Amino acid sequence: MPRTRGALAAAAVAALLLPLSACGSADSGGGSTDASGKVEGDITFQTWNLRANFKPYFEGVVADFEKKYPDTEVKWIDQPAEGYADKISADAAGGTLPDVVNVSPDLVAPLAKAGLALDLDKAAAxxxxxxxxxxxxxxxxxxxTGTYAFPWYLNTGPLFYNKTLFTEAGLDAGHPPTTYDDLFAQARKLAQKTHGKVATLANVPTIEDFGRYGVELMNKEGTAFAFNDPKGVELLTKYKELYDAKALDPQALTATPESSGKKFLTGAVAMNPGSALDLGNFKKQAPNLYKNIGITDQITSTGHVNMYVMGVMVNARTKHTAASVAFAHFVTDAQRQMSFAKQVAIFPSTAGSLDDPYFTEEDGTDETRVRVAAAKSLKNAVNYTPVLFSEQMKTALRNEVAKALQGKESPKAALDNAVKACDTLLAQQG
Structure with a gap:
């Protein structure tokens, strides 16, 4: 369950679904927005790469639902992570989209625009x-207008840092940076002390980073991007200074989350974002790092950390709206989410669940320390990545950021060009 899997080829979904946007309202093709009828009928439920590790859990959920509603039958299907967006595209275009579908916000956007995602503000208010x-x-x-999927499990995580590298550079490992000014100042000092051999960060800024910095990413109408405002230019300028000082890893321009993680494991970079899932990897793959791991909060100018979220969407054209809505709610209700969260390092999206002792009480281990801190931050976390920000847009932004860091363009020109490219792509989405 990779943290960023929601970014898989969402552009492919949009490309295939655009012709469907003229097909009519969400309840065309035999569907209905009325979920108040009798819960009955045969429905299909599709998950995203979950069968291998959680087969007994989901079989139990299905059995419990069918016991509660004896006139229903749920067929559970699971698709591999690779090509999931393409599979949804093909099913949507071919009229074979399952009744209840595991989605991420970027995947639900084109489905909603095509009238294939049920508006839960109407059907499940x-x-x-x-x-x-x-x-x-x-x-x-x-x-x-509307909300197009039930929120399901959430994730977020702290910044991990290498205490040994901090100490060797003369930094106070007990007081890691808590503001952007602190982060950039300490990063430059660490690079200077190590003569450029150790960088603090391994990734260029993404749309999520601009959001955390307090940049206005889009206009409220969702018709144009705005991350080239003065605050956006300020952040990219600071990253350019880090890059020049070798405080940003020189391979950051082509880095992936996996490659950045490996650099952190080997001590080539001093800080890396992550989640509670990563602690087990540290313990197994880098025991010396694990013994000296520092854990601190995400740095943000907004007071809100970033939240990764999965959802469960109801096909607007299902023939069994009541059963599909009931099942989507059943999968994502507090009882089921709490049970799932105890099997894997994720967090429930249900109100009140994060107040459970499981998420509030530490037992002295790093695992519970991360879990408690993350749960607390999730109560007012936001998903900074705009749901309309496609893979092509991410590439356009990344390319322009690279030009700015390399000095080929000014930060202002780079972001102006990125916004222009993203606005063009946005217009093509329809």
């Missing part, structure tokens, strides 16, 4: 209060 506000809002689409 009574359930809204059961979920965290930020989680419920994560499946809203700019320029559209």
């Amino acid at each position: 009574d359930y809204r209060k059961e979920y965290l506000d930020g989680a419920w809002a994560s499946h809203r689409i700019p320029g559209m």
Whole structure:
């Protein structure tokens, strides 16, 4: 369950679904927005690469639902991570989209635009209060009214840092940076002390980083991007200074989350974002690092950390709306989410669940320390990545950021060009 898998080829979904946007309202093709009828009928439920590790859990959920609603039958299907967006595209275009589908916000956007995602603000408004506000809002689409998936499991994580590298550079490992000014100052000092051999960061800024810095990413209508504002230029300028000082890893321009993680494991960089899932990897793959691991909060100018969110969407054209909505809610209700969260290092999106002792009480281990801190931060976390920000847009931004860091363009020109490219792609989405 990779943390960023929601970014898989969302552009492919949009490309295939655009012709469907003229097909009519969400309840065309035999579907209905009325979920108040009898819960009955045969439905299909599709998950995203979960069968291998969680087969007994999901078989239990299906059995419990069918016991509660004896006139239903749920067929559970699971798709591999590779090509998941393409599979959804093909099913949507071919009219074979399952009744209930595991999605991420970027995948639900084109489905909603094509009238294939049920508006839960209309069909399931009574359930809204059961979920965290930020989680419920994560499946809203700019320029559209409505919410198009139940929020499911969440994740976020701290910044990990290498205490040994901090200490060797004369930094106070007990007081890691808590603001951007601290981060940039300490990064430059660490690079200077190590003569450029150890960088602090391994990744160039992404749209999520601009959001955390307090940059206005889009206009409220969802019709244009805005991350080339003065604050956006300020952040990219600071990254350019880090890059020149070798405080940003020289391979950051082509880095992936996996390659950055490896650099952190080997001590080539001093800090790296992560989640509770990473602690087990540190313990197994880099025991010396694990013994000297520092854990601190995400740095943000907004007071809100970033939240990764998965959702469960109902096909607007299902023939069994009541059963599909009931099952999507059943999978994501507080009881089921709490049970799932105890099997894997994720967090429930249901209101009140994060107040459970499991998420509030430490036992002296790093694992519980990360879990408690993450749970606390998730209560008011937001998903900074705009749901309309496609893979092509991410590439356009990354390319322009690289030009700015290399000195080929000014930070202002780079972001102006990135916004122009992303606005063009946005217009093509329809």
